[in-house]
Amino acid sequence: MKYRDEYRTPEAARAYADAIARITTRPWTLMEVCGGQTNAIMRFGIDQLLPQEISLIHGPGCPVCVTPIDYIDKALEIAGTPGVILCTFGDMLRVPGTHSDLAAARARGADVRVVYSPIEALAVARQHPGHDVVFFAVGFETTAPANAMAVYQAEREGLENFSVLVSQVLVPPAIRNLLERPGNRIQGFLAAGHVCAITGYEEYEPIARRHRVPIVVTGFEPLDILEGVYLCVRQLERGESSVENQYSRAVRRPGNKPAQQVMQAVFEVVPRQWRGMGEIPESGLGLSPAYRAFDAETRFGAVTGQDEGRGECSSGAVLRGEIRPDQCPAFGTRCTPEHPLGVTMVSEEGACAAYYRYRRQSGGPSHE
């Protein structure tokens, strides 16, 4: 398959792994920001090809994982309101709220529907004028343009029965937050290619300069990730810290301007609570005043309360890259995908789920 299979050839993977080994003279700790990259690393055993000196740690790049529990609780409350149809992406269904999850709410009779895009939720609103249709808008900069477009379209059509529960987050402020934490050990980043396809990477340049970390915009195929690691290590070995673009087949420095324009028209930058990381200033998107009528928090009451620190789950430390999933005492015993203690074990993109799915029992090296 063009644009995929050529990024999965074993010979090229081996060549990259050898090249990385040749230039590595000491230990380096890199963070892959995106949950999709974490998954690919585990699925293809990419970390097993790297020299022992390279430690990959997993970042907060799973949109489901970083959504605070209060938003799940709010979504559950809205789904339980008579006359409401709650539309959501599939991976939100099993994320535990304080007392339940959306899959259980659906089983008890709530009208919760899985959609593949917010435009589908809009269609549900058109088909059911007597219902309040709420779309749970979760995600990074990758989902924001389509979510913004749905709101924009709803406004143009005068669809009064449509609203969005917004938990949209932005990656660069989270990277800054991680670098500013005491005891930070991240020396380089593989930035998420899909996010940068929308935003470009100008915003990453001051971060790389100020914190003296190389940041390599990286794709999701095995060879993308290996090349991203190579470029990152090469900068570290040379004492450089700039932004490089490994994923040039999809990412341009200025990003996708029309997508940015619709985001900027519909959303405004707001402070956001991140699961495991607390509130980060200017790290999220909320509906701008002109579109606030479509905000589910306006219609159903605001999300309140603070996140975190509940129970035995260490997902906060996993999301901050402080521990590896299998270093959590509950991993694979009291916490499994069937009985998850936290969201990092639930989400397809979650680091704990990736470890459980691909690495449990195999005894392969994980470089940390």
Next chain:
Amino acid sequence: MNEGSGDHCPLANDDQEVVKMAHGGGGRAMAQLLDSLFRPAFDNPWLERQHDGAVLDMAGAIAFTTDSYVVRPLFFPGSDIGAMAVHGTVNDIAMCGAEPQYLSAGFILEEGLPLAILRRVVGSMAAAARETGVRIVTGDLKVVERGKADGLYINTAGVGRVVAPHPIEPGQVKPGDRLLLSGDIGRHGIAVMAAREKLDLESAIESDCASIAPPVLALLNEGIAIRCLRDLTRGGLASALVEVAETAGLAAQIREADIPVREDVSAVCELLGLDPLHVANEGRFMAVVAPEDVDRAIDILRRHSVSEATVDIGLFLEGNAGLVTAQSLIGGSRVVDRLSGEQLPRIC
């Protein structure tokens, strides 16, 4: 129309007619439905006798299985619920090393289901049964109120004569036994998902729904030492493999590069965040055979269209019971596990 009045045939104009509660009431409407639709379609002496059950003459070991079919939508590219209900049960019997012979069919119909749809489904079942040489010899019909079912559900049970000279089950698998896969995986699950979610795919992905009894019987007839067989339905190859390895008390190793996945199926899986190893099939199976029989078994399987793309994908070996590892495309290794929960599309 006055339901069940008997003054005209309820199927006279079945483009407009729908299933009514009376069709399940045990009275005249039901009798007319059975006489005009089911008996002619399934046409065999056992049904003609109109008895409460079928009396079968079977000697020796019998394989017996049952399954229920609740797929939505009822029709999807490449197949439909009727053909699935026949092939699924036939395939389960074949996996026991038996020749499928007789099926029962239980229908749960939703009030309001157009009779034209029922006719299509029954016709498809009858065609699948003819093609696979099984007889549908007894059945049941219930009607539930509108809104209580997705149009119709089917339960089929089946029996077949065991032809394998020794048990075919996970307990027979030994270290060193090889694992054959009868063709590409993932087509059925993606075809149904694409139809259900109205994904507008450029290429038509059709279900692989088919009977896999002929190649299995050919293996047995030619004396291949089959240790175990498994059709790869819900949970896909991964779940079947883990289950067999667990029961056998062995580990298994597979090579991802050798597992055929069609390009369009693979693309949709990438898009939706699904692992093809977890996606359902309806015409695929894995066969565990003794190492000395591998080449001959592949040769026999490749003579049948349903298994013409059979490949050797790995082997069983001593190790943690149920631990299945895959050598990844780029040379790393990973654990292959059962599917957790239901398959759900991801955000990004």
